[in-house]
Structures are given as C-alpha cells and as structure tokens.
Amino acid sequence: xxxxxxxxxxxxxxxxxxxxxxxxxxxxxxxxxxxxxxxxxxxxxxxxxxxxxxxxxxxxxxxxxxxxxxxxxxxxxxxxxxxxxxxxxxxxxxxxxxxxxxxxxxxxxxxxxxxxxxxxxxxxxxxxxxxxxxxxxxxxxxxxxxxxxxxxxxxxxxxxxxxxxxxxxxxxxxxxxxxxxxxxxxxxxxxxxxxxxxxxxxxxxxxxxxxxxxxxxxxxxxxxxxxxxxxxxxxxxxxxxxxxxxxxxxxxxxxxxxxxxxxxxxxxxxxxxxxxxxxxxxxxxxxxxxxxxxxxxxxxxxxxxxxxxxxxxxxxxxxxxxxxxxxxxxxxxxxx
Amino acid sequence: xxxxxxxxxxxxxxxxxxxxxxxxxxxxxxxxxxxxxxxxxxxxxxxxxxxxxxxxxxxxxxxxxxxxxxxxxxxxxxxxxxxxxxxxxxxxxxxxxxxxxxxxxxxxxxxxxxxxxxxxxxxxxxxxxxxxxxxxxxxxxxxxxxxxxxxxxxxxxxxxxxxxxxxxxxxxxxxxxxxxxxxxxxxxxxxxxxxxxxxxxxxxxxxxxxxxxxxxxxxxxxxxxxxxxxxxxxxxxxxxxxxxxxxxxxxxxxxxxxxxxxxxxxxxxxxxxxxxxxxxxxxxxxxxxxxxxxxxxxxxxxxxxxxxxxxxxxxxxxxxxxxxxxxxxxxxxxxx
Numbered sequence: 001x002x003x004x005x006x007x008x009x010x011x012x013x014x015x016x017x018x019x020x021x022x023x024x025x026x027x028x029x030x031x032x033x034x035x036x037x038x039x040x041x042x043x044x045x046x047x048x049x050x051x052x053x054x055x056x057x058x059x060x061x062x063x064x065x066x067x068x069x070x071x072x073x074x075x076x077x078x079x080x081x082x083x084x085x086x087x088x089x090x091x092x093x094x095x096x097x098x099x100x101x102x103x104x105x106x107x108x109x110x111x112x113x114x115x116x117x118x119x120x121x122x123x124x125x126x127x128x129x130x131x132x133x134x135x136x137x138x139x140x141x142x143x144x145x146x147x148x149x150x151x152x153x154x155x156x157x158x159x160x161x162x163x164x165x166x167x168x169x170x171x172x173x174x175x176x177x178x179x180x181x182x183x184x185x186x187x188x189x190x191x192x193x194x195x196x197x198x199x200x201x202x203x204x205x206x207x208x209x210x211x212x213x214x215x216x217x218x219x220x221x222x223x224x225x226x227x228x229x230x231x232x233x234x235x236x237x238x239x240x241x242x243x244x245x246x247x248x249x250x251x252x253x254x255x256x257x258x259x260x261x262x263x264x265x266x267x268x269x270x271x272x273x274x275x276x277x278x279x280x281x282x283x284x285x286x287x288x289x290x291x292x293x294x295x296x297x298x299x300x301x302x303x304x305x306x307x308x309x310x311x312x313x314x315x316x317x318x319x320x321x322x323x324x325x326x327x328x329x330x331x332x333x334x335x336x
Numbered sequence: 337x338x339x340x341x342x343x344x345x346x347x348x349x350x351x352x353x354x355x356x357x358x359x360x361x362x363x364x365x366x367x368x369x370x371x372x373x374x375x376x377x378x379x380x381x382x383x384x385x386x387x388x389x390x391x392x393x394x395x396x397x398x399x400x401x402x403x404x405x406x407x408x409x410x411x412x413x414x415x416x417x418x419x420x421x422x423x424x425x426x427x428x429x430x431x432x433x434x435x436x437x438x439x440x441x442x443x444x445x446x447x448x449x450x451x452x453x454x455x456x457x458x459x460x461x462x463x464x465x466x467x468x469x470x471x472x473x474x475x476x477x478x479x480x481x482x483x484x485x486x487x488x489x490x491x492x493x494x495x496x497x498x499x500x501x502x503x504x505x506x507x508x509x510x511x512x513x514x515x516x517x518x519x520x521x522x523x524x525x526x527x528x529x530x531x532x533x534x535x536x537x538x539x540x541x542x543x544x545x546x547x548x549x550x551x552x553x554x555x556x557x558x559x560x561x562x563x564x565x566x567x568x569x570x571x572x573x574x575x576x577x578x579x580x581x582x583x584x585x586x587x588x589x590x591x592x593x594x595x596x597x598x599x600x601x602x603x604x605x606x607x608x609x610x611x612x613x614x615x616x617x618x619x620x621x622x623x624x625x626x627x628x629x630x631x632x633x634x635x636x637x638x639x640x641x642x643x644x645x646x647x648x649x650x651x652x653x654x655x656x657x658x659x660x661x662x663x664x665x666x667x668x669x670x671x672x
Contacts, residue, residue, distance in 0.1 A: 057660070061659075149663070290662040293666035315626070326625035328389065330625075334630060
C-alpha cells in the first residue's frame with residue numbers, strides 16, 4: 001500500500017530527505033508521508049537518525065491532542081475483529097483512528113500481529129484509518145520507543161484516536177499501559193481465558209474489561225464471566241484517579257455492545273479531563289519514559305562492558321557459594 | 337542492656353577491633369558481641385567499614401541456616417504481641433529467635449517499631465531471643481542492606497529463626513519479601529483494615545494471611561474476614577512454587593491459633609525444601625540484591641552529578657512543554 005501511493009518527490013529525496021516537505025505532507029494527512037516518517041523513526045540505519053530526530057522535532061508541538069487507547073488480550077480473543085468493529089464506530093463519530101502494535105515476540109518474524117492487514121478489511125479501506133504493524137526491535141524498550149514516536153507522528157497527521165495493541169508477551173502490557181490514557185483488557189468467557197488464568201497485575205492496570213465474542217450460545221457464559229470479573233474487581237484497591245474499572249460484554253464480529261464500549265470510554269475521557277488526572281497521567285508518562293530510558297541505558301552500558309562481563313559470572317558464583325555478600329560483589333563490580 | 341553485658345576486652349579495642357575475638361564471641365552466642373557487630377555494620381563512620389566487612393566475611397560461611405520470616409501489618413494490628421506470642425512458641429520448640437525490623441519512616445526518629453523493647457517483655461527476657469530495632473538510614477536500600485547484613489550475623493550467632501518486621505511504608509514490604517523465605521501478612525477483621533484497604537500487590541506476596549485479635553466478640557468478624565480473604569485469594573494466579581496462601585485466625589494476646597501458624601510455617605518449610613524452591617528463592621534473592629545494588633548505585637551516581645542536576649529540571653520541563661521527546665532528553669542527559 002505505502003509503495004504504490006508514495007509521493008515520488010519524497011521518494012527521490014531518500015538520500016537527503018526534505019524534512020519540510022515531508023512534514024507538510026504529514027500535516028495534510030498524507031498517509032504515505034506518515035508511513036515514510038514512521039519508517040525513518042523505526043530505522044536503525046545511522047544515516048536516518050538525524051532525519052528521524054528532525055521530523056519528530058517538527059511533529060512534537062502538534063502531538064498530544066488525541067485519546068490513546070491500549071488493548072491487550074491473548075491470541076484468539078478476537079482483537080482484530082474487535083478493533084475493526086470499534087474503529088468503525090469511532091470513524092462514524094468523526095474520529096480519525098490510527099492502530100499501532102507492540103509485539104516484542106515478533107522481533108524476528110516482524111509483525112505477527114496486524115501483519116496480515118486483511119484481518120481489518122474495513123479499517124484498511126477507510127481514509128480515516130491508519131494501520132501499522134509492530135516495529136521490529138531487539139528489546140521491548142526499543143520497540144516501545146518506536147511506538148511512542150509513531151504516536152507523535154500519527155497525532156501530527158491529525159489522528160485523534162490512537163489504538164495500541166499488544167498480545168501481552170512479557171512486560172509489553174506494562175509498556176502499553178505506560179503510553180496510553182486508557183487500558184482495555186479483552187477476555188473470553190470460559191475457554192481457559194477466565195479469571196484463573198489472568199496474568200499478575202493486569203487486572204489492576206485495566207480501566208475496562210470487555211468479554212468478547214458475547215454472541216449466540218456464548219451470551220450466558222459471557223454474562224457469568226462479567227459478574228465474576230466484577231466481583232473480583234471489588235476486591236482490588238481503588239485506583240488513584242478514582243475511576244472504577246468497568247466490565248462489559250461485546251461481540252466484535254456482530255458489532256454488539258461496541259457503542260457502549262465507546263460511550264464508557266468517552267465518559268472516562270470527560271471524567272479524567274475534569275479531574276485533571278488525564279493531564280497528570282500524561283505528564284507522569286513522559287517523565288517515566290525519560291527516566292526509564294536513562295536507567296535502561298545506564299544498565300546496558302554497564303553490563304555490556306567487557307570487564308564486567310568477565311567478572312560478573314565469577315562474582316555471582318561467589319555470592320551463591322557464600323564467599324562474599326551480594327553487596328560486596330556489587331561494590332567490586334562497580335569499582336572495576 | 338548491651339552496655340552492661342559487654343565484654344570489656346571488646347570494648348577497649350574499639351579503636352582497633354579484634355575481629356577474631358569478636359567473631360568467636362558471636363559464634364558462642366554472645367548477644368553483646370552480636371550487638372556490637374551489628375552496630376559496626378550499621379555504622380556510617382568510614383573507620384568502621386573495614387571492620388564491618390571483615391566481620392561479615394567471617395560470618396558469611398556460617399550464615400543461611402535459618403528460616404527467615406517476614407511480617408507486615410498496619411500500626412495497631414498487634415504485630416508486637418503476635419511476634420511475642422509466636423516467638424514463645426518458637427522458643428518452646430527449641431528455636432533461637434532473632435527479631436529485626438525495617439522501618440524507613442523511622443530514619444529520623446530511629447526505631448519507631450521495636451524501639452520500645454518493653455513491648456515484647458517475654459522475648460526480651462529470654463536468652464534464646466534477640467531483638468533489634470530498625471537501623472537508621474536515609475534510603476530504603478540502605479536500611480535493607482543493613483538488615484540483610486544483620487541477618488547474616490544473627491545466623492552466625494546461631495539464631496535459626498529470623499523474623500523481619502515492617503510497618504509497610506512505601507516499598508518496604510517488597511524489600512522484606514526479597515529477603516525472607518516466608519511472608520506473613522497480619523490483618524484485622526473490620527476496623528478499616530479489611531480487603532478493601534489492602535495495598536496493591538501485597539496479597540500476591542503473602543504466603544500466609546493471619547487475621548489477628550480473633551478473640552472474644554471479635555471471633556465472628558474474624559471468621560468472616562478469613563472467608564473473604566480466602567475467596568479473594570482464589571482469584572489470584574497461583575504462585576510459581578505451588579504453595580497456596582493460607583488464611584488463619586489468631587490472637588496474639590490470648591495465644592490462640594499460634595501453634596497452627598507455626599505448624600503451617602513448618603509445612604511450608606518442608607514443602608519448599610523438598611521441591612527445591614526454598615533454595616531457589618534464596619539464590620534468586622542473592623542475585624536480586626546484587627543487581628539491585630548495582631542499579632541503585634548507577635542511578636544515584638548519575639543523578640547526583642552536578643551537571644545532571646543542573647540539566648535535568650530544564651529538560652523535564654522541555655519534555656512536558658513538548659519541546660523535545662522524553663527519549664531525546666534522556667540522550668542529552670546521558671551524553672553530558
């Protein structure tokens with residue numbers, strides 16, 4: 001798609017990209033320009049990094065004016081169909097929807113989620129939607145950074161509803177939670193995807209739980225699961241921002257309950273805007289990523305030093321053999 | 337107490353401590369010598385640090401052979417009375433009990449918990465018990481380190497049951513959880529200390545929940561609370577080591593249910609010893625503290641640099657004003 005629609009002018013200038021022209025195209029909502037800019041940001045080639053910085057610098061002042069929705073759920077829960085269904089509701093309400101993905105498990109195969117774009121046929125066809133698969137990356141931190149930067153570019157291109165999808169491998173849900181305004185957990189009734197199998201901490205992150213595939217014979221089980229989740233949520237401590245997690249049933253396939261989902265999201269948006277917790281959460285997220293990046297970098301620089309790599313295994317062994325304390329081992333590593 | 341019993345030989349040598357003699361006294365179970373060694377380890381005076389290292393180095397090979405129990409609960413839950421009651425059961429069973437505390441809130445006033453030793457009258461009197469208030473410290477990391485080192489010394493002195501108490505300020509419960517074999521959460525029925533008010537993540541850390549003050553008119557409420565906690569625990573994912581969190585009622589004051597608490601702890605000890613998860617948890621804890629210390633140190637060195645302190649506020653502001661991205665701010669700080 002990107003290659004056939006791409007502006008030939010932008011393409012020719014690959015060796016020396018005209019950032020002004022590219023940014024102008026992005027602001028006009030040109031999807032190809034947006035795609036090209038995201039590719040620049042995702043690029044690991046050294047020559048692209050100055051362009052990436054320049055385009056981000058231009059986009060940044062125009063970013064932030066969107067609602068960022070995180071969605072997670074195990075494979076098979078119906079994420080694509082749900083997002084397609086929610087997306088069409090959003091577009092009907094006049095929103096412009098960008099769908100991005102974080103999937104660290106696909107760093108080798110590239111794009112296991114959203115890779116098959118035909119899974120969101122309607123959204124792909126719409127001019128008011130933009131779909132981008134998971135960026136490649138060797139670390140979750142790297143993937144998360146690229147996704148955060150893609151959000152900035154999408155917002156500068158006028159997308160005012162950003163959906164970040166993840167399959168929830170490792171810490172990816174925490175990463176998505178740390179870059180979105182609202183975190184939605186998609187579940188199935190029964191089928192092993194019930195309360196018992198829920199990942200630690202995930203329920204505390206969720207602002208909404210949707211029992212998907214609540215259609216046909218599944219409806220009774222879905223209602224039961226909804227009650228179960230509601231009971232479980234009562235046992236959790238209240239969130240700082242005072243919003244109590246909502247549990248809904250829906251069918252992405254049959255477009256049932258989707259309007260209610262959107263309505264509750266709007267309620268949340270109004271509620272947190274009024275209380276100031278919306279802006280608060282955004283600011284905290286910015287500072288979180290600033291400090292997280294610093295700490296990741298400090299750690300990786302430290303542990304990648306050849307002298308540390310030589311020493312660390314030996315010291316770890318000595319600690320486990322009670323020859324030195326963990327604290328002394330740490331001191332020796334830090335001194336070397 | 338320490339000063340009246342202290343070996344005059346040890347005292348005279350304060351300027352140049354005879355580590356051999358001190359360690360010999362510790363191994364003979366001399367409480368005064370143990371106290372002096374812990375004081376050395378807690379000391380922030382530079383001249384003590386070599387002695388602290390030396391005594392720890394001697395004690396380390398003799399450490400580890402104990403059961404380490406973490407206890408937390410809000411003020412008023414009856415921790416001291418519960419520990420006194422459990423401690424007497426332990427001593428009757430032939431154990432030697434050391435009670436240490438982590439309370440970062442007391443870093444200024446020093447020793448708000450366990451500070452008033454008369455609160456554990458019986459334990460204080462027993463020769464088979466050792467009670468030590470919270471060490472002073474400016475950071476939780478510092479307090480935790482001192483407590484971990486005190487554990488080593490207590491174990492070398494022959495204490496085979498170590499209780500670490502905390503009031504649960506900030507991250508102190510996580511710290512205690514990371515240095516103990518078993519984590520016990522003390523609760524009250526009703527009185528605002530019920531399921532609703534429970535701190536995030538704490539239930540997932542607990543190996544046992546004890547509803548304390550289950551005596552007299554309180555018994556019905558305690559039974560009800562017990563059922564509530566049991567239901568809530570069913571909703572949590574199973575622990576890796578396969579032990580399901582037990583909920584008991586007890587009365588520290590009237591010494592009710594304390595034998596059952598001890599029995600369950602023994603069950604846990606046998607169970608995790610057989611499965612190998614006991615040793616596994618210990619090893620993981622050692623490596624956790626090794627890496628945690630490194631990371632804390634890297635961070636504090638970085639953030640304490642004058643050039644970083646000058647720059648960071650400015651860059652944080654620029655991030656919040658959307659002048660630069662969080663990632664670029666991090667890069668600039670790392671480069672400087």
